[in-house]
Amino acid sequence: MTGPAFRGGGMRAMSQDPRQARSRDFTGSALRLIRRLIPQRWPTAAVIALSIVGIALGVIGPRILGHATDLLFNGVIGRQLPAGITKDQAVAAARARGDTTFADLLSGTDVVPGRGVDFTAVGRTLLLALALYVVAALLIWAQARLLNVIVQRTITALRADVEDKIHRLPLSYFDSRQRGELLSRVTNDVDNIQTSVSMTISQLLTSVLTVLAVLAMMLSISPLLALITVVTVPLSLWVTRAIARRSQRMFIAQWTNTGRLNAHIEETYSGFTVVKTFGHRAAAQEKFREFNADVYHASFGAQFFSGLVSPATTFIGNLSYVAVAVVGGYQVATGQITLGSIQAFIQYVRQFNQPLTQVAGMYNTLQSGVASAERVFDFLDEPEEAPDAPIAVAGNGGRVEFQNVSFSYRPGTPVIEDLSLIAEPGSTVAIVGPTGAGKTTLVNLLMRFYDVDAGRILLDGTDIRDVSRESLRSRIGMVLQDTWLFGGTIAENIAYGKPGAGEDEVVEAARAAYVDRFVHTLPNGYQTRVSDDGGNISAGEKQLITIARAFLARPQLLILDEATSSVDTRTELLIQHAMTKLRRDRTSFIIAHRLSTIRDADSILVMEAGRIVETGSHAELLARRGAYYAMTQV
Template identity: 60%
Template structure:
């Protein structure tokens, strides 16, 4: 490190586009929807709430049992009324058998057949006492059934909300384990759409379908049982339409499901575009891209409309088809039931009960059909969330983890190689040592790999070969959290959150005192402009930093780093947004902050790193020169060219323009 060193490097092929715009430009097509697998996985996600699920099922069983018992009891009331109306027309003092014999003797055989199926007493009218008792029982049955159904709905709601709560928690925890490369390949809007729109859609779909599906299944079982009890023949007739109903539902559902997948994929793309255009609305207007952004929005919105319309339209065909099949079933039961009553094989009350059962039997099938669009939409969203939860995670932290016994700040890159894309070399066999307390400046043209070194230091990415050590300990042998606790970082892109200025500065430490916040703000030259604001440190700013300038936002992030008091500093163009006077003040503060700490400074403006202990010049992922400012200038190499281009390029360019003859015309 006593003098400049120079190496050569072959030019790698340019890396592919990464980041939000890459996602908007397109990507691999979405894989086919696994409706069955995703549905089962969604159901399995409720296993932790077994007790509540069992309670909901038990309440549903009792509620449905009471509901299917009601028509049979109500049929008894019909028989009492019918028997009374017929009995009062028959002469008193004779038995039912004698009355039937007289009817046959007078040629009224059809009436005699009907009378055989009725519990009639000749000469007696309607037994209103018995009728009142039956109606009271029916009322109690239906009230209890409704109450239990309400309780089941409440328990089901609890299960759904807890399940969705756990899903949101799992997604949040998953984000902490995902590598930075996963986020680089997706737009923020598309990722946010999965966390918000898709999970909300899952909650809505489960809320509206889970209780009804459970009730529908239990109703089908209970009604089918009662139908066979009342009349096996009519039960067989009612079941004839079931295969037809199932066939229609499956055929239409298969055509609708891909449309729902397309619908939610279009939603993610549209959200990604809106988020990008909103975040960069100033740039869009400055470069006159408003019309282009509007056209893109209209195109994506049209795709979403088309996909949503087709999904809802095709899925919506199921319900009218099921209504039609249900009406056919009703006609068959009514006709054959009427003939059975006329032959005396079944009572009028039983036919009435059976007609209600046939309606109850087709109703849950129709309900399931009407919920098909919700189910398919919810499962499509669930698959998108599961895809996020199944994404490859960063390598786990070692167990047990190693922590340096004493952190002095010696950082060494030992034969490090790294590639964002396997086939595109970026950093190859890099060696670099930062001694404790030294400031290492990293300079070079855009894309040389300067910021990549900072990402590797913090293990946002892991090296492909070689190793990075901190005080002799391989950083991969440390927990990421322990490693990052030792670093403070100030980025070129400022990040603030919605809150007060005091909260944004205090984010750099755990529970700092007001005095510590004020001290950090003063050290970063923030205090003087904060006090000019109406609310001072209680001034509320949003993530866009509304109310403060770009340079002031940069100062706030620097104050946050001051408060963190880290062992190692990473400054990535930390003064790029401040004016010349403020930069001089910040540089003085940075010098105080760096004193006694190892610091890595990524810089384009070479004036900010003249006093660095060691300057590293990178080109195409490799170190081509390293030394002090004066040593590198004297060497006349890459650093000298950068320095000359930065401080004398404008003068040379003006001289060249002055010597160029003026041309008239286009």
């Protein structure tokens, strides 16, 4: 097959107003995104293990530093007490002189009267804390590196699934959607998922484990202070949820509006010459400004509201911090807890609130990523083409038969009605008729770009629905009115018709299609690169290259859809001779408006409103003086 699938009679779908867009299942989409990590379960398990060990070591650090503070504090206090007495005696003496506060403080320490600071013990403690922090940092670094590998593999697999899905979707899906909007889903949205996952999953994992580990350490120090710290968490969650409800809708609208904007840009620049020629530049710019403003307002609102989460949770966390400082200071003064323990606890409060603030701060990124994931998953969930029969087309005759075929793109609006025709092997069938008569639709059905609603299409006696699409299409060559070239050399574009073709075969096909005549005038001959839209060569030259592509493919069936519409009269005559050779021993279908190009067809079908109203040779139809004759008189 030469060239991409083409559309005939497709419809534009009415899209939902993006300003009214809502996430249908935020939690479900997030969980589905997480489930895509399952193929990386062993590296994921390693990441979790590294995180647990690294965070555990890091959380122990404040407790060890608190012990160092106690050693310093006990040494300072001990030097002020007379040597040779016990701590209990020192406490009793303080109470006897009425210094109850100092007595309570002294009772909660491990002070030894007369002994100063044990700097050796303090040094060992600090070195132990330093060693733990270094090991924890190395483990967290290894976890981050491994997690990055997991994320990249997961997104690579997601891109592969999206690419595979594109090839499994029916042509009707692409007919009903703007190309730019689809491209936005498979590029911008996937990229946004990668960015969001990379930024959030590591912090989420680290934050959850940190909160659990810190909570355990706080409970071991003081259950009362731990309760004071935890009591503000529900308030933080409530504030986060209230803000998230508003921003979540805006993130959905942001990416939906981005898709609309990309669709407009793609359409405008694809047809830029037409836009300029017909003076629609101002209208195109106005539409761009409208769509761009929609993106701006949705993005601004989403970022503004989601940005409120972090300062709100920070404020609530500071309330617990103040409460812990007040109550903890009182407990130190009354001997219920040591100074080092309250120092460690205050560090733990910071460590406890920091992950919550980080999670709240990145919630906008998470929402944006899940919004894009929902759009990508919607694409992956689209109904696919009916499964292929795993058998190839039998026979090599090329006999095509339409038996009472009916088809409609939209229910209740028939395009083809009860159509029957037979194309014998090696014959040339021309299809003519007014625009909208169903000519291109007939070819779409033969290619199985769409399946018939009723009736059958037989190739060599086999219903084409009973064989694989690949087997069917590999036997059909197409030359379209809308030429298609990809970014590559002229030789590569011709060789597209037969993968693995040699240089001699490419040159032979080019000569047969008269491509060779203009290629030698180009600076690099067959190695001249063309842009993806063929903009650096003329329309007629593009047409010739696609015809050469069909020559190289040497298909059993040939479809020519206005194949000479873009060439001059002299070239058209040359191509007619080449087409005569190409059609030899092949069943050919020619869709044409220029009746001069189909005079030598074996059979000419005249279509009107999805029905064949006349059939016969050129001479026979002229003699009848019917619809075909009327067309020749225009």
